[in-house]
Amino acid sequence: xxxxxxxxxxxxxxxxxxxxxxxxxxxxLDCEIMxxxxxxxxxxxLGARYSPEFxxxxxxxxxxxxxxxxxxxxxxxxxxxxGCRFGYYGEVQEAILQDLxxxxxxxxxxxxxxxxxxxxxxKSRNPRLNMVRAIRHYRLAFRQTRALDRIxxxxxxxxxxxxxxxxxxxxxxxxxxxxxxxxxxxxVERVEAAYTEExxxxxVERPEGxxxxxxxxxxxxxMEPFSNFFIERELxxxxxxxxxxxxxxxxxxxxxxxxxxxxxEIIGIADPYLRYHIGADGTESVATTNRLRQEGFDGVLxxxxxxxxxxxxxxxxxxxxxxEHTFPVLFISFDSQTSxxxxxxxxxxxxxxxxxxxxxxxx
Amino acid sequence: xxxxxxVDVGSISTKxxxxxxxxxxxARSYLWTEGNPLRAVKRVLSELAEQVDAAHPDARVxxxxxxxxxxxxxxxxxxxxxxxNEITAHAVGTLSRHADVRTIFEIGGQDSKIIIVRDGVPVxxxxxxxxxxxxxxxxxxxxxxxxxxVEEFGDYALRSKKPTKIAGRCTVFAESDLVHKAQIGHxxxxxxxxxxxAIVGNYLNNVGKGKEILAPIVFQGGVSKNVGVVKSFEDATxxxxxxxxxxxxxxxxxxxxxxxxxxxxSLFDFAVRDVKFETVGEECGGCPNDCEVVLVLRDGExxxxxxxxxxxxxxxxxxxxxxSVESAVP
Numbered sequence: 001x002x003x004x005x006x007x008x009x010x011x012x013x014x015x016x017x018x019x020x021x022x023x024x025x026x027x028x029l030d031c032e033i034m035x036x037x038x039x040x041x042x043x044x045x046l047g048a049r050y051s052p053e054f055x056x057x058x059x060x061x062x063x064x065x066x067x068x069x070x071x072x073x074x075x076x077x078x079x080x081x082x083g084c085r086f087g088y089y090g091e092v093q094e095a096i097l098q099d100l101x102x103x104x105x106x107x108x109x110x111x112x113x114x115x116x117x118x119x120x121x122x123k124s125r126n127p128r129l130n131m132v133r134a135i136r137h138y139r140l141a142f143r144q145t146r147a148l149d150r151i152x153x154x155x156x157x158x159x160x161x162x163x164x165x166x167x168x169x170x171x172x173x174x175x176x177x178x179x180x181x182x183x184x185x186x187x188v189e190r191v192e193a194a195y196t197e198e199x200x201x202x203x204v205e206r207p208e209g210x211x212x213x214x215x216x217x218x219x220x221x222x223m224e225p226f227s228n229f230f231i232e233r234e235l236x237x238x239x240x241x242x243x244x245x246x247x248x249x250x251x252x253x254x255x256x257x258x259x260x261x262x263x264x265e266i267i268g269i270a271d272p273y274l275r276y277h278i279g280a281d282g283t284e285s286v287a288t289t290n291r292l293r294q295e296g297f298d299g300v301l302x303x304x305x306x307x308x309x310x311x312x313x314x315x316x317x318x319x320x321x322x323x324e325h326t327f328p329v330l331f332i333s334f335d336s337q338t339s340x341x342x343x344x345x346x347x348x349x350x351x352x353x354x355x356x357x358x359x360x361x362x363x
Numbered sequence: 364x365x366x367x368x369x370v371d372v373g374s375i376s377t378k379x380x381x382x383x384x385x386x387x388x389x390a391r392s393y394l395w396t397e398g399n400p401l402r403a404v405k406r407v408l409s410e411l412a413e414q415v416d417a418a419h420p421d422a423r424v425x426x427x428x429x430x431x432x433x434x435x436x437x438x439x440x441x442x443x444x445x446x447x448n449e450i451t452a453h454a455v456g457t458l459s460r461h462a463d464v465r466t467i468f469e470i471g472g473q474d475s476k477i478i479i480v481r482d483g484v485p486v487x488x489x490x491x492x493x494x495x496x497x498x499x500x501x502x503x504x505x506x507x508x509x510x511x512x513v514e515e516f517g518d519y520a521l522r523s524k525k526p527t528k529i530a531g532r533c534t535v536f537a538e539s540d541l542v543h544k545a546q547i548g549h550x551x552x553x554x555x556x557x558x559x560x561a562i563v564g565n566y567l568n569n570v571g572k573g574k575e576i577l578a579p580i581v582f583q584g585g586v587s588k589n590v591g592v593v594k595s596f597e598d599a600t601x602x603x604x605x606x607x608x609x610x611x612x613x614x615x616x617x618x619x620x621x622x623x624x625x626x627x628x629s630l631f632d633f634a635v636r637d638v639k640f641e642t643v644g645e646e647c648g649g650c651p652n653d654c655e656v657v658l659v660l661r662d663g664e665x666x667x668x669x670x671x672x673x674x675x676x677x678x679x680x681x682x683x684x685x686x687s688v689e690s691a692v693p
Contacts (some may be wrong), residue, residue: 040652319573326486341432346490349450353485356454360484 011069013062021141036065056305058220081110160236217303273317280310299328306335369619372433375472377403390414400433424631428618439667456617470586497565520591523556531561559591583610
């Protein structure tokens, strides 16, 4: 409590492109915001060196981000939490970083998206903050998130068929750059509209009988491309239309007062493969897979950190679904030992298999 | 006659075939990789060239396919039309011989996989992750410990009446369990039969987990040559397990057939085995990611490279390499 807001230098772990809305939230603190350096292999090496060996991989990436941020001078770190081991990431990481001799404060936002609770934590670090301003930051951050998710979704489904290689990546990067400059909902709407139009005008050639594949599984490895070896881009490069339903917009829509209704809904879709919830987002993985099967998708990739309990629970239900409907599901685990070559082999084989199958079904 | 070359360079062994347009094998070669895929490929090419010259002098290789863990490297060296993952290659090869197969077991030197086939199309597969317990290299390291040639493992196993139970979950623990069983007096036949059971148990519980295993079953890869493991598979599945004499060549045959179907032809010259190829590896150093970039050189000229995350990495390493070559020349 001794420090004035302006002396804080705030940082947080990376997760995909959500740096933009996170910065919007963090700017409530009226202090310097320093996102960690871009993720590299060094991030993982640092994180893995100081993490418990058997902890799930997102923990190691987060810790690596914190160390690189602290080394740059950050002194206030944020961490969220969820309904699995993620729920105690913050406490354990705080203890590890203290043992390493770093001086910092850690703010834990575990426990969902309770705006009032978050507000109090921000307010205690910046006494000048008021509720009206906080709400404005929250609304802007959510609107930025929604724009990000919608634009990314469109790019994901189309990047595999671009005529000019890298056209979607380059437009998307520019979009993220402009989104970072938005200061009002109207700004976001303008940027989103401009890039929706631009992305729609990128020439694509969609072949006959293209493959449609959904990716499901654990949130972090789905949303942080570095942690899944850019699997969406790799699939796109193999001419696949990629669909993903896990993103922060959907998490917000399905949280809070909508939570119970959503849970009832997905357990209904996952039936008969699941009749009760299996923790964190495991039920979601089974429900989405079953829905995509009914919608005629060609296959599903299930991604999880090695040892992720909720997703391990989902696997046996997914295996049964896959067996009973001969619906291809590829299971991929990520940890600090994952080999990129091994992943490429499995993706190649999966896409070949889906193509052979499709040709046969069509014949 | 048009012919197709398929090369499968695995961690332990290198396999190659020359096949005709109908998938009949005209020449075959199988030898140890010995950690040097370039040398191994040159040796299989020599053997194939001799066999083709002797038996099918009119055969002309018009397309080349490469598979196995060294497929990128070998594909670049041979100028292959097709570089394919080993799972697809095995499925295509096996289906060309056994059109009715519904389950393919494959256990190689360091990996094991299962391919589920329905109506002549692969519909599901799995490959071992993180751990090599229950693969060929596990068997050969245990063979060394027991001082029994790995080629004779199968015959030993078949002589056993009461296979010893060996913990097969992990190579290291299997080894200590095996030593323990030997020290308390279990005969070597029973221990070897137990090892075969452990491999099969491990396989079915890992890559085979949750898969619907239906006959006809074809078993291939180096370990399929071990009759003890074949019998363990038959006991565990209650089905006949078929092993093709050419089972170890299915990856090579498969990728030759994929190359045939690709439809891009150019005459292949076996004399490529006399060309000097080398690889150089270097960490990029352009950013903290430090990609390990590998370049393949043919008579000192760059032909291909990989390992870079971004385009800058390849440029950096090539430029650096070129300047180091220049500065070495007085």
